[in-house]
Amino acid sequence: MISIHPLKSYRLIDAHKPVINHCLPLKDRLRSAHKNALQLLIRLLKKEVAKLQRFGGTGHRGGMLHKVRTNRKQLAKMLDVCEKTAYNLLQRLEDLQCIKKHFHGSNASFEVEINPSLLHVEDDTLTQPINVSLRFSSALPPLRQTLPHTLPRVPWDTKESNKGEGLPADDAGAATPPAPASSADNPERQDTGSGYLPHSADPRQPEQDTEVAANATKITDLPAGGKNQEIARRAKRQPVITTPKRWKRPAVATLPATLPKTMDEVLALVEPKNRVRLTQRVDHVFEYALGELQQWFPSWLAPSVRERARIALAEYYAYASPRSWNDATIQFADRIDLVDQYLEGNFQKGQDAWLPLPHLYFDIRTPKAFGATKSWRKGEHFAEEWNKEAVQRAMKDYWRALDSKRINEDDTLLKIKQTLEKKGGHALFARFQNQFSIASAARGVA
Numbered sequence: 001m002i003s004i005h006p007l008k009s010y011r012l013i014d015a016h017k018p019v020i021n022h023c024l025p026l027k028d029r030l031r032s033a034h035k036n037a038l039q040l041l042i043r044l045l046k047k048e049v050a051k052l053q054r055f056g057g058t059g060h061r062g063g064m065l066h067k068v069r070t071n072r073k074q075l076a077k078m079l080d081v082c083e084k085t086a087y088n089l090l091q092r093l094e095d096l097q098c099i100k101k102h103f104h105g106s107n108a109s110f111e112v113e114i115n116p117s118l119l120h121v122e123d124d125t126l127t128q129p130i131n132v133s134l135r136f137s138s139a140l141p142p143l144r145q146t147l148p149h150t151l152p153r154v155p156w157d158t159k160e161s162n163k164g165e166g167l168p169a170d171d172a173g174a175a176t177p178p179a180p181a182s183s184a185d186n187p188e189r190q191d192t193g194s195g196y197l198p199h200s201a202d203p204r205q206p207e208q209d210t211e212v213a214a215n216a217t218k219i220t221d222l223p224a225g226g227k228n229q230e231i232a233r234r235a236k237r238q239p240v241i242t243t244p245k246r247w248k249r250p251a252v253a254t255l256p257a258t259l260p261k262t263m264d265e266v267l268a269l270v271e272p273k274n275r276v277r278l279t280q281r282v283d284h285v286f287e288y289a290l291g292e293l294q295q296w297f298p299s300w301l302a303p304s305v306r307e308r309a310r311i312a313l314a315e316y317y318a319y320a321s322p323r324s325w326n327d328a329t330i331q332f333a334d335r336i337d338l339v340d341q342y343l344e345g346n347f348q349k350g351q352d353a354w355l356p357l358p359h360l361y362f363d364i365r366t367p368k369a370f371g372a373t374k375s376w377r378k379g380e381h382f383a384e385e386w387n388k389e390a391v392q393r394a395m396k397d398y399w400r401a402l403d404s405k406r407i408n409e410d411d412t413l414l415k416i417k418q419t420l421e422k423k424g425g426h427a428l429f430a431r432f433q434n435q436f437s438i439a440s441a442a443r444g445v446a
Contacts, residue, residue: 001053001123001124001125001431001434001435002049002053002058002060002121002122002123002124002132003046003049003050003122003124004042004045004046004049004119004120004121005120005121005122005330005333006039006042006043006046006288006291006333007284007285007288007329007330007333008120008131008330009039009042009118009119009120010042010284010287011120011284012117012118012119012120013035013038013039013118014280016117016118016143017030017035020143028092028095030092030093030096030098033089034089034092034093034096034098036079036287037075037079037086037090037093038093038098038099038114038118039287039291040075040078040079040291041068041070041099041112041114042114042118042119043288043291043292044068044070045066045068045114045119048066048068048069049065049066052066053434054427056430056434060136063136063137064113064136064137064138065113065114065116065119065121065133065136065138067113068111068112068113068114069109069112070109070110070111071109071110072086072087072090075089075090078294090112097115097140097141097143098115098118098140099112099113099114099115099140100112100113100115100140101113113138113139113140115138115140115143116133116134116136116138116140116142117133117134117142117143118143119133120133121133121136124388125435125438255319255364255365257365258365259308259311259312259315259359259363259365260311260315262311263279263307263310263311263314266311266315266318267279267314267318269318269319270317270318270322271322274322277322277325278314278317278318278325279314281328281329282310282313282314282317283310284329285329285332285336286306286310286313286358288332288333288336289336289358289362290358292336292339292340293336293339293340293343293355296340296343296354297355297357297358298357301357301358305357305358305359306358308358308359309357309358309359309361309362311359312358312359312362312363312364313332313362316328316332331377334377334380335370335373335374335376335377338376338377338380339355339370339373343355356369386423387423387424387428387431390419390420390424390428391420391428391431391432394416394419394420394432395432395435395436395439397412397416398412398413398416398436401413416429420432
């Protein structure tokens with residue numbers, strides 16, 4: 001089984017954005033609106049792949065990842081734009097080779113293939129969480145990995161550069177190079193034959209070295225009072241080296257009783273070099289939360305409400321170590337997914353399924369809100385780890401029964417089914433069957 005991580009994919013988009021926009025005019029670049037549309041397609045792809053795997057699918061077919069099936073009306077509604085704008089956004093992404101559209105008729109929905117270079121896909125069967133998106137084939141070429149600060153695409157004009165440096169151009173006549181100065185002209189210059197010039201004979205600093213040597217001899221000839229004056233005069237010439245003051249975090253005894261009014265109050269708790277990084281993490285989590293939980297929030301959110309929600313999320317990062325921010329961002333995404341699944345289940349059962357305003361829900365001071373999902377996610381994490389170990393043990397037991405002549409494989413399978421369904425329901429046993437079918441196909445067992 002494979003899983004798509006939207007937040008890690010967003011980081012790939014940010015990393016490739018300077019490369020995609022390099023040497024392009026402003027009207028053809030990847031802007032924030034196109035980035036939001038691409039992030040929406042990644043979230044839709046994650047949901048479709050998870051739905052396919054829930055009903056026994058694999059999420060990929062013929063060595064290619066699953067495509068997002070959508071239409072302009074759906075995208076326009078989810079992006080809160082008109083259908084023409086949604087079409088233009090997709091067209092720009094296709095021109096930049098970020099996506100590729102596959103049409104199936106004028107009256108049918110089309111499929112969108114996302115470039116694997118912009119996706120972070122992990123294989124649950126592997127022991128280490130690595131990106132395996134480039135293992136899948138695609139009709140789109142992989143994005144360029146050249147960094148924008150390397151050699152430019154426009155060739156240099158060597159003639160103009162030579163003129164600027166005082167060198168002869170290519171079309172100019174061959175000028176006679178100046179004759180090198182001989183050691184006879186400069187008696188202090190010693191030619192050792194190795195091409196090395198001593199520091200005292202460096203032609204770039206002849207006057208400075210001579211002055212230093214003269215001053216060194218003069219200071220010894222001065223009287224006692226003159227020596228002190230000369231030392232004081234030289235001290236004024238020395239550059240003053242000042243070390244920058246080390247940043248100290250403001251002393252905060254406890255969490256404030258109310259939510260800060262501005263983002264600057266929260267950023268004051270963070271070292272200046274990490275403030276831009278904090279705002280980026282907050283933007284990623286808030287955009288992901290709006291994409292997953294938008295149907296459970298009120299229909300329209302004022303800009304002031306959105307800003308206060310970002311302030312509430314920033315507090316989670318401000319009181320934690322910057323080393324844990326990356327892991328915290330991934331944990332926040334998992335907690336948002338758990339909330340979405342819980343509300344979806346309540347809605348299907350006919351129960352209440354809604355959330356308060358984002359700045360109230362994400363405020364750590366609000367009881368039974370987002371702050372309470374930490375222990376929830378921890379329990380789900382341990383349950384998932386137990387499920388993985390249980391499926392692995394079941395796989396080993398069943399392979400041992402197939403290879404042995406004294407162990408009945410039907411009894412072993414019945415015992416495995418009872419154990420897995422007792423702990424994780426029918427879904428856990430179906431997960432065992434799916435992994436066993438993949439492993440048996442790899443080993444050539446019918």
